Amino acid sequence: MSITPMTTSDSQLTPTWGPNNSYPEVPLVMSGYTTYLWPHDSQPQCWSKYQVWEWLQQVMDMHQIDASNIPFQNFDMDGHQLCSLSYQDFIRAAGSMGATLFHSITELKWNGQCRVDIGQLELKPELDFPCPFPDVSYPPGEIFNPATHPLAPAVSPTPSSPDIKRSYSRPHQVKRHNPRGTHLWEFIRDILLNPERNPGLIKWEDRTEGVFRFLKSEAVAQLWGKKKNNSSMTYEKLSRAMRYYYKREILERVDGRRLVYKFGRNARGWRESEK
DNA sequence: CAGAGATTTCCTGATT
DNA sequence: GAATCAGGAAATCTCT
Numbered sequence: 001m002s003i004t005p006m007t008t009s010d011s012q013l014t015p016t017w018g019p020n021n022s023y024p025e026v027p028l029v030m031s032g033y034t035t036y037l038w039p040h041d042s043q044p045q046c047w048s049k050y051q052v053w054e055w056l057q058q059v060m061d062m063h064q065i066d067a068s069n070i071p072f073q074n075f076d077m078d079g080h081q082l083c084s085l086s087y088q089d090f091i092r093a094a095g096s097m098g099a100t101l102f103h104s105i106t107e108l109k110w111n112g113q114c115r116v117d118i119g120q121l122e123l124k125p126e127l128d129f130p131c132p133f134p135d136v137s138y139p140p141g142e143i144f145n146p147a148t149h150p151l152a153p154a155v156s157p158t159p160s161s162p163d164i165k166r167s168y169s170r171p172h173q174v175k176r177h178n179p180r181g182t183h184l185w186e187f188i189r190d191i192l193l194n195p196e197r198n199p200g201l202i203k204w205e206d207r208t209e210g211v212f213r214f215l216k217s218e219a220v221a222q223l224w225g226k227k228k229n230n231s232s233m234t235y236e237k238l239s240r241a242m243r244y245y246y247k248r249e250i251l252e253r254v255d256g257r258r259l260v261y262k263f264g265r266n267a268r269g270w271r272e273s274e275k
Numbered sequence: 276c277a278g279a280g281a282t283t284t285c286c287t288g289a290t291t
Numbered sequence: 292g293a294a295t296c297a298g299g300a301a302a303t304c305t306c307t
Contacts, residue, residue, distance in 0.1 A: 217294090239295075240284080243298070256291090
């Protein structure tokens with residue numbers, strides 16, 4: 001096995017948010033739903049619209065519910081607005097998941113106000129840069145473990161959210177379907193959704209159409225490899241995985257343009273506003 | 276342990 | 292010629 005040591009230039013490999021340990025390991029143990037310490041501002045009131053969506057995605061992940069079942073467009077708002085929603089607003093916006101979301105945000109608000117003993121968690125109060133990917137770097141086994149999650153209720157899908165899928169052969173136990181945490185396309189999406197944390201790795205070509213372009217292909221591959229604990233990841237291999245997404249319509253082919261991809265109908269959470 | 280899903284690895288050939 | 296793109300095929304990993 002001759003792994004050519006990346007012909008990549010150094011300039012490609014220095015994402016501002018962490019050349020070595022790019023991802024602050026922040027699996028956390030806050031109370032209740034907030035199993036991960038939210039990497040963003042602890043005050044949801046300060047979240048941007050993107051962070052609100054990330055939170056949505058996160059909560060869905062925690063409850064094993066496909067995020068595509070939540071109408072993200074109903075949450076086209078920043079943290080301040082989100083925090084002002086009533087319980088009923090959440091129910092209206094997210095159906096049966098509304099209660100769970102309400103519970104989660106209430107808890108986060110509460111935690112933010114009370115400054116929960118984050119100190120006892122191994123998190124540095126002030127990270128230089130918040131991890132751009134909320135669920136990044138799940139050390140296998142250390143992360144959210146549904147089986148031991150203290151408060152995770154068995155979210156029972158109700159008629160109001162007909163599409164809630166996931167396997168519920170065992171109604172009392174939530175299960176992850178996502179074997180390795182974040183999927184590649186989600187990883188890519190999250191880089192794009194965090195422009196302030198994206199040191200020129202990938203860039204939107206057409207934001208509304210979901211067209212984006214890799215600027216530092218090998219750097220992204222290295223980052224992906226780091227996340228997967230695979231130091232031999234290359235753009236060549238990453239792109240093969242990307243091509244598999246065409247068939248699943250998570251990505252659409254963009255002909256003739258190198259390093260350019262486009263999100264497909266099955267990719268969720270990338271739109272600025274899905275109105 | 277088997278099976279499934281999602282890559283990962285390798286490879287050949289075509290394009291840019 | 293190098294970097295990409297296209298896919299097929301098989302291997303690997305993790306989870307159910």
